[in-house]
Amino acid sequence: MQLATTQPEKNVQEVREYDLFLDVDFVGLRYGGKVTIDLESVGDVSLDAVGLQINNVKSGSRAVPFKHSGKVLEIQTGKFSGPLEIEFKGRVSDNFTGFYKASYGDGYILSTHLEAVQARKVIPCVDHPAFKAMFKVKVRTDQNLSVISNMPIESETKEGSKRTVAFKKTPKMSTYLLYLGVGKFVQEKGRHGGTDLYAAYADRPTGKINTEFSFDASRKVLDFYESYFGIPFQLPKLHNVAVPEFAYGAMENWGAITYREILLHVDKDTSVRAKKSVAHVIAHEIAHMWFGDLVTMKWWDDLWLNESFATFMDFKSTNQAYPEWKVWQDFVRTSTSGAMGRDALTKTHPIMAKVHDPEEIEELFDEISYGKGASILRMIEAYIGPENFKNGVRQYLQKFRYSNASGHDLWSNLQEASGTEVSRIMEGWISQEGFPVVKASLAGTRLVFEQERFLLTGGTSKQTWPIPVTMIVDGKTQSLLLDKRKAEVNLPATTRSLKVNVDQTGFYVVQYDGKALQDLVWKGRLSSLDRWGLVNDAKAFLLSGRIPFKEYLDLIEKYDREEEYLPAIEVSDQLSFLYQIAPSKLVEISRNFHSAGLSIFENKRDDNSTTLKGIIAARLTLLDDGYAKLAGSKFKDLANVEPDMKRSVVMGYARSSNDYGGLIGRYMNSTTDEERLRFLEGLVSFKNPELITKTLNFALSGKVKRQDVRNVILYATSNPDARTAIWQWFKKNIAKLEEMYSGTAQFSIILREYLSIVGVGRAAEVEKFFSEHKVIGADIALERLRIYDQLAKKIDASI
Ligand SMILES: [Zn+2]
Numbered sequence: 001m002q003l004a005t006t007q008p009e010k011n012v013q014e015v016r017e018y019d020l021f022l023d024v025d026f027v028g029l030r031y032g033g034k035v036t037i038d039l040e041s042v043g044d045v046s047l048d049a050v051g052l053q054i055n056n057v058k059s060g061s062r063a064v065p066f067k068h069s070g071k072v073l074e075i076q077t078g079k080f081s082g083p084l085e086i087e088f089k090g091r092v093s094d095n096f097t098g099f100y101k102a103s104y105g106d107g108y109i110l111s112t113h114l115e116a117v118q119a120r121k122v123i124p125c126v127d128h129p130a131f132k133a134m135f136k137v138k139v140r141t142d143q144n145l146s147v148i149s150n151m152p153i154e155s156e157t158k159e160g161s162k163r164t165v166a167f168k169k170t171p172k173m174s175t176y177l178l179y180l181g182v183g184k185f186v187q188e189k190g191r192h193g194g195t196d197l198y199a200a201y202a203d204r205p206t207g208k209i210n211t212e213f214s215f216d217a218s219r220k221v222l223d224f225y226e227s228y229f230g231i232p233f234q235l236p237k238l239h240n241v242a243v244p245e246f247a248y249g250a251m252e253n254w255g256a257i258t259y260r261e262i263l264l265h266v267d268k269d270t271s272v273r274a275k276k277s278v279a280h281v282i283a284h285e286i287a288h289m290w291f292g293d294l295v296t297m298k299w300w301d302d303l304w305l306n307e308s309f310a311t312f313m314d315f316k317s318t319n320q321a322y323p324e325w326k327v328w329q330d331f332v333r334t335s336t337s338g339a340m341g342r343d344a345l346t347k348t349h350p351i352m353a354k355v356h357d358p359e360e361i362e363e364l365f366d367e368i369s370y371g372k373g374a375s376i377l378r379m380i381e382a383y384i385g386p387e388n389f390k391n392g393v394r395q396y397l398q399k400f401r402y403s404n405a406s407g408h409d410l411w412s413n414l415q416e417a418s419g420t421e422v423s424r425i426m427e428g429w430i431s432q433e434g435f436p437v438v439k440a441s442l443a444g445t446r447l448v449f450e451q452e453r454f455l456l457t458g459g460t461s462k463q464t465w466p467i468p469v470t471m472i473v474d475g476k477t478q479s480l481l482l483d484k485r486k487a488e489v490n491l492p493a494t495t496r497s498l499k500v501n502v503d504q505t506g507f508y509v510v511q512y513d514g515k516a517l518q519d520l521v522w523k524g525r526l527s528s529l530d531r532w533g534l535v536n537d538a539k540a541f542l543l544s545g546r547i548p549f550k551e552y553l554d555l556i557e558k559y560d561r562e563e564e565y566l567p568a569i570e571v572s573d574q575l576s577f578l579y580q581i582a583p584s585k586l587v588e589i590s591r592n593f594h595s596a597g598l599s600i601f602e603n604k605r606d607d608n609s610t611t612l613k614g615i616i617a618a619r620l621t622l623l624d625d626g627y628a629k630l631a632g633s634k635f636k637d638l639a640n641v642e643p644d645m646k647r648s649v650v651m652g653y654a655r656s657s658n659d660y661g662g663l664i665g666r667y668m669n670s671t672t673d674e675e676r677l678r679f680l681e682g683l684v685s686f687k688n689p690e691l692i693t694k695t696l697n698f699a700l701s702g703k704v705k706r707q708d709v710r711n712v713i714l715y716a717t718s719n720p721d722a723r724t725a726i727w728q729w730f731k732k733n734i735a736k737l738e739e740m741y742s743g744t745a746q747f748s749i750i751l752r753e754y755l756s757i758v759g760v761g762r763a764a765e766v767e768k769f770f771s772e773h774k775v776i777g778a779d780i781a782l783e784r785l786r787i788y789d790q791l792a793k794k795i796d797a798s799i
Pocket residue numbers: 252284285288306307310
């Protein structure tokens with residue numbers, strides 16, 4: 001498939017190599033460039049070139065006439081084979097895309113972010129993932145700056161106040177994976193087998209990034225992938241680059257991965273919660289070195305293949321590297337559950353979505369591409385077995401390395417390796433949107449399954465999915481492929497316990513019909529994952545109106561004094577969410593659960609309990625003034641509070657003191673991003689809405705990293721006292737937010753994740769506002785808002 005707006009690839013058959021020279025004016029924020037592109041074309045060559053000034057195009061010493069529309073560079077070559085030389089000029093971008101300025105305090109570095117279609121903003125190129133080529137990069141800039149790219153440095157020359165750095169040629173790769181970083185970097189070096197490992201971060205007086213843990217995590221996951229994939233890491237070196245400002249979490253540029261600073265830094269003050277995300281993101285990005293970089297999707301409609309696979313492999317490798325975290329528990333509650341929450345809306349899309357124009361690609365970086373795709377892979381792995389799955393993946397990578405592939409290629413390899421029907425099942429899941437609810441009921445000794453589409457709006461549709469249904473009956477696991485509307489299995493007459501969707505490997509929810517069957521479910525020994533599944537499904541049924549609020553509360557009561565991490569954190573999440581949409585009705589239930597939870601987890605020392613205790617305590621400051629005061633009293637001794645508990649101390653202090661000035665002072669003196677975020681969270685946890693507005697305005701004052709403005713809104717959304725303040729502020733600043741995050745999916749995330757909650761109780765007003773302000777993502781936010789608003793009304797009526 002091709003881009004509808006520009007079709008540069010229409011005549012170009014192949015691009016062999018880009019020989020690129022950039023002369024970077026670091027202070028003036030612009031650059032001059034010359035690129036020699038060795039290509040093959042059946043007619044006039046057209047290239048992607050957005051916002052660049054094209055000076056001349058030559059073939060050998062001959063000038064070639066060209067036209068540049070501002071987006072596409074048409075070169076009148078006729079049928080052509082060989083090198084074309086283009087001289088051009090570009091500007092450093094001020095938002096988060098292309099070759100952009102990433103600021104910190106008084107300084108900045110320059111860094112690229114080229115996924116999905118931003119390479120064309122930096123150099124003229126065929127900006128299409130299937131046009132893989134080799135890149136030879138040379139950069140001239142100020143003597144005192146370093147330059148980082150995908151490959152190791154081949155040579156360096158100095159001349160006056162300038163330095164020219166030439167890099168070794170890359171293997172064949174897609175344009176979106178090219179990387180260039182220019183600035184004052186601290187670079188630390190390590191090694192892993194034959195690979196040089198580097199950590200790089202902006203050099204400045206305060207705010208050193210402590211990279212020891214990131215090296216350790218990188219080595220561990222490299223080990224895992226090299227053995228799992230059976231292919232060694234492909235490049236001579238690998239950089240982990242911390243970028244001071246970054247719209248996304250991280251980016252898998254081949255050999256030069258970029259991260260937010262918070263995702264490479266771990267020291268003694270780092271919470272377990274933050275440390276876990278460091279490990280996960282490193283594992284995700286390094287998985288892309290094989291899946292995405294070595295083998296790349298043919299076109300963006302298979303973006304999910306990159307992202308879901310990296311997400312799935314992240315959990316696999318992290319599970320091996322840090323077994324004590326039992327990370328599959330976090331997988332279901334983040335990836336699976338997050339994707340279901342999105343996919344249960346009428347406004348969703350199939351995993352494999354049609355992509356027509358570049359703007360649409362950004363919107364695909366969502367819960368469906370990452371979480372649903374990864375959950376489907378987990379479901380298929382459980383169905384065909386982990387060994388077969390691994391063998392299929394290995395075959396696939398071997399076959400398509402340095403090249404491109406599609407989802408179908410992966411299925412056929414999994415099918416071949418397992419001798420099981422994989423392609424038909426996968427097609428059923430990736431080509432249609434939504435997911436099923438499996439309704440289970442008893443008919444004598446038969447267990448009857450019936451499937452239909454699950455929608456939060458309460459409706460349904462006649463779709464069916466090929467569902468590998470698993471069940472555990474009296475401790476024994478069995479499975480069937482439910483690919484029609486209805487199927488049934490015989491149960492032994494003596495059946496004492498059963499549960500469907502064992503360990504929650506399936507991407508469906510299960511509704512058990514009738515008390516007799518429900519009793520059987522609760523009689524068995526349920527794993528943490530299964531206990532999680534029951535309460536996860538209950539929330540879905542509550543939101544969709546399939547069960548009344550009273551029935552939901554009865555179920556929640558079963559988790560009253562929950563001692564296990566996964567079900568406890570899930571119930572905490574759910575009660576906090578319900579408290580956000582119906583604060584006055586939920587405050588008591590939620591407070592009781594969290595108070596009890598704090599005393600249960602207080603003395604547990606494992607990492608997951610430590611994380612959970614921190615989360616529970618932070619939530620309790622919003623629910624219980626007495627606790628807020630108690631927690632806040634430790635503020636003067638914050639340095640000695642254990643890292644995961646610091647959030648609750650800062651939030652408790654904010655709620656009990658209203659000390660805006662004091663918290664701002666602490667924020668300004670912070671040296672790490674985790675600390676800064678912690679104070680920002682405190683600064684929107686006040687009870688006084690005027691102080692919230694002050695903080696929200698402060699977030700746009702230039703003193704908060706632009707990437708973190710989204711976090712400020714997220715934190716404020718958890719505080720019911722902040723609701724009106726956020727909405728008023730959002731209406732005033734919508735244009736600024738949209739501009740700040742343009743070219744990324746961040747703005748629509750604000751809408752669908754936070755505005756849908758902030759709008760509860762004022763749904764009509766929000767709908768009217770968005771009918772006047774047409775923005776991408778508003779439709780999803782509004783659908784969610786209507787569902788939440790309905791539920792809030794029902795809760796109101798029932799308590
Ligand atoms: Zn990714």
